[in-house]
Amino acid sequence: MKRPATILAFALFALTTLIVMYRIVWLKYPVLPTVPGQVWRLSFEARIQPEGQEIIAAIGLPAEQAGRVLTEERITSDTLNFNLFQEGMNRIGLWSGTSDKEAAIVTYEGSLLLRPHRFPASHNPTLAANMPVIKDDEEAFIERFSAKWRTLDSQQRFKAVTSVAGGRQEESNLSREDLDAWNKLEEKHGRSGALLILLKAAGLPARTVSGLLLVRGVQTSPATWVEAWDGKQWQNLDPQTGRVYSDPSMLLALTTAGTPVVQVTKGQILDTRWSLERQVMSKWRLHFERIKRSQRLLDRWSFFSIPEEFQNVFRILLLVPLGALMICLLRNVIGFPTFGIFMPVLLALAFRSTGLAYGIGIFTSVVLIGYTARRGIDRFRLLLVPRLSALLTLVIICFGLFALIGGKLSLRALMGVGLLPIVILTMSIERFFVLIEESGVHEALRTAAGTVAVAVITFLIIQWEPLQLTFFIYPELLFAVAGVQVLLGRYTGYRVSELLRFKALVRKKR
C-alpha cells in the first residue's frame, strides 16, 4: 500500500537531481544561484568631432576581474566601426571610421556586479611603464630617500611614503633639505608623478591608474590614483592627499600604467561623461543575460526566455506549490485549523501587494465588518447564493473604502487590496459566522488565527528572494516538491495537535 507512493516520490526526487546535476555540471550553472552584492550601471557617452571626416578614438572600458562581473554591455558607434582589444591589463574600445556629421556620438553601457569580500586579486607586481623620465635631479632624489629608508622593511617604507606624500612631517622625520627636494619634485612632475618617483625611491613597485570612483552621479573626466605594492598587496593611494583609499571596491579602474582613458588620434573630443547608477533588480538580470545568450536546450527552454513582465509572475507562481506544501505540513503534521484548504496561500499572495502588517489588518477588519453585517442580515433570511453575493458586494465596498482612505493618506498598501482573494474572503466570512454559531467563538477565532498564521508563514517563504531565484533557475525543483507532497500524502502518523487532544488518554494508560 505504502510502497508505490514512495517509489513515485523517489522517482520524482531522482528526476530533479538529474536535471539539476545536468545544469550544474554541463551547463555550468552556479550552484548557489543567488549573488549577493551590488550592481552599478555605467553609461559612458562621448562626442567626437571628426578631423577631415575621420575619427580614431581609443577609450578604456571596464574589465572583468575576480569580484567584478560585467554583463549587459551595449555599445553604439554612430557611423563608426567598433573594435575591442586587450592592451596589457587594459581593455580598450576602438572607434574608428568616417563621419560627415559635426560630431559623432559613441556610447557604452554595462552592468557591473561587485561581490563584497572578493576584491580584485593581488598579482605578482610588475613595474609599470609610466614612470616619469629619470634624470640627474630625480636620480639624486631617489638616492637621498632610499638611503634614508634602507633599514626599513617594505611595509614600513610604504608607511613612510604615505606620510611624506600626506605632508605629515612629524611622522616622516624629514630634514629641511629632504622636504625641499620633495617639493621641487612635486612641482616638476605633478603629484602623481612625484609619488611614483618617491615609491621608486622606496623600492616599491607602483603604477598610475585611471578610472572612476563608484559614486552615484556624473563624472566628466576620470580620476587618477596610484597603485603601489606594499610587499603584500596593491594599495590605492590618492595622489592629492597621499592617503590610502579605505574601500578599494569603490574604485573602478579603466586603464592602468599611464594609458589615458580617452585617446583620440584623429579628431577631437568635445565632451565625455560617465554616469553611474546603483541598480536594485540586477542580481536577477545577471543570470538572465547569461542564460539568454546560451544555445543549450535547457537554457533556451528556461523561464528566462519569456518576456520579463511575465517572468515576475512565474517567480511567484513557481513558489506557490511550496506554499501548498507548507499547508500540507501545517495541517496534516502539525494540525493547524484553517478556513478552506488553499485560502492561506491566496492570502499570502495578496500580502505581497499590501505588505504583512496591512495585509493582516485588512484581512481582520474585512472579516470583522463582514461578520457584523452577516449577523445583521441573518434576520432578513436571505437565500444562500444571494446572501453570499451581498457579502461579496460588501467586501468590494470595503476594499473601495480602503483604497480611498489609502489615497487620502498616500498609503499605497491600502490601495493594493485589489489582489486580495475577494471570493475566498467572502466565503471566509460565511464560514466564520457558521463556525461561531455552531462551534462557538473560541473555535472560530482559533481557525482564523490558524489561517493567518499559515498565510504569514507561506508569505515569508514566497517572498524570500533567493528561493524565488532558485526555483526560477531550477524549475525542476517542482518535481521534488511534488515528491514531498506525495510522501506527505502517505503520512499516517499523529498530528502534533493530537498530542493535546488525546492527552487524557495517554495519562490514563500510564
Next chain:
Amino acid sequence: MIFQLFNELNDAGILGMNRRNAEYIMRYNPRARFPIVDNKILTKQLAREYDVPTPELYHVIEHHGDIAGLEEALGDHREFALKPARGSGGSGIILIVDRRPEGFVIQSGRVMSREDFTYHISAILSGIYSLAGQEDVAIIEALIHPAPIFAEVTYGGVPDIRIIVYRGVPVMAMTRLPTRASDGKANLHAGAVGAGIDIGRGVTLTAVHRSKVITHHPDTGNPIEGVNIPYWDSLLLTAAKAFDMTDLGYIGVDLVIDLNRGPLLLELNARPGLQIQVANESGLWERLESVNRAPPEVFFRAEDRVAWAKNAFTVLKG
C-alpha cells in the same frame, strides 16, 4: 521529545486523523458508496430492504415550489422532525412538537412562525447544511420520543448512540448526551457529553465533555457511569448489519432508542470522528488491529461478529 510523545500515543493504540483517513476510510470505504450514507433518504430505503427500523418518513420536499403544499401533506401529524437529507453533524435539524394556528412549536416551547419555518426549509433546499454545499432536499420524519434510559444524564433533546463498525464488527461505542450548552443537540462539537459504552455489557463508562474527561453530567449533576442500556444486543446487531447494507468497512452508526418503537437507525457516517476514544478512554487503533487478527469465520454473519466483539471489547471492572 516530540517523537517520544508520538510514541506514547502509539503505545496507547490511539487512532490519529491521518491514519484514520489513509488506512481505514480511504482503504475500506469506496467513494461510490458514500451517497448511501450521506443522503438520509437513501439510507432509509436501504435500511428497509434489510429490515432495519428507522424513524418513519412522512414527507420529502424537493423544490421550493413544494413548500406551499406542505401543510396539506403533513396531514394530521402534529409533531415531526425537519431535517436536511444531506446534513452533517445534526445541523439544520428542527424538532416540532406541536402545530398551532400561529405557527410551529419547537422543542424548547418557543413558537416558530410559518414564515420562519418556510425560510428554514428553503435554506435547507439551497444547500446551506449539506456536506459540500450542493443543493439538497428536506425530509420530514416522525419525531423520536427517547426512551427514558438516559433521562438522568440528559438536558433536553434526544440522546443517541454512536457505534463504530469496522469490517462489520462493532469496535467502539458511545452515547451522546445533550447538554444545555449543546442546545438539545447530540453533537460533541456543539457541547454534548460523550459517554463511552462497554461493548461487552452495554453499560456506560466515563465521559468526555469539551475534550475533558468528566464523571458527572454538567447540567443534571448525575453520575454518567453505570447506565445499563436496554436492547444492547439488538443495537449491536443493527450496527453490524450496516456493513452488509453499505459495504463500507469503516463507518459510524447512529442509533436511538424510541419509547414506542425501540432501537432505530438514525443515520450513518462514513467519516466518524475520533473523540469517541476519549469518551472510552481507550484507543481505537488497538481495537481495529485486533479485528484484523480475528479468525476469518468470524466475519461471515452479523451475529458472529457481534458475539466476537462482545467477547473482545469488554472492560472487566473490579
